[in-house]
Amino acid sequence: MTHWDIMLNRLHSVNEKHKIYLKKTDQETTSKVGTKTNIKIVSLGNKFPNIHFSKREAQCMFYLIHGKTIKKTAELLNLSPRTVEFYLKNIKAKTGCKKKPQLIGMVIESDFLENFNKQNIAV
Secondary structure (H helix, E strand, C coil): CCHHHHHHHHHHHHHHHCCCEEECCCCEEECCCCCEEECCEEECCCCCCCCEEEHHHHHHHHHHHCCCCHHHHHHHHCCCHHHHHHHHHHHHHHHCCCCHHHHHHHHHHCCHHHHHHHCCCCC
């Protein structure tokens, strides 16, 4: 079992634990109370098919790969720096990356920017 398989299994178990299921056809999330919310999901493309970012995670990642600091990203998104750190921590967990340069390299190597632009997410 590869490192990626282990990470994907962990993500799957976390999603099941919290009873959150992603419907790939309509990109809706059903929470454990049964409510449906339309959310924008940005994938990393064919190279990393099972890794998806929420809208806020994608916005934080967009600014990070464009050289913005956590503080500047927080200002631009009207969030606290700690919230941006939280989103980046989640992104690192999803991707299995330990350091920001590794994360940035992986995201640049993927189809993230193309998929981000397709979603028309405001930055």
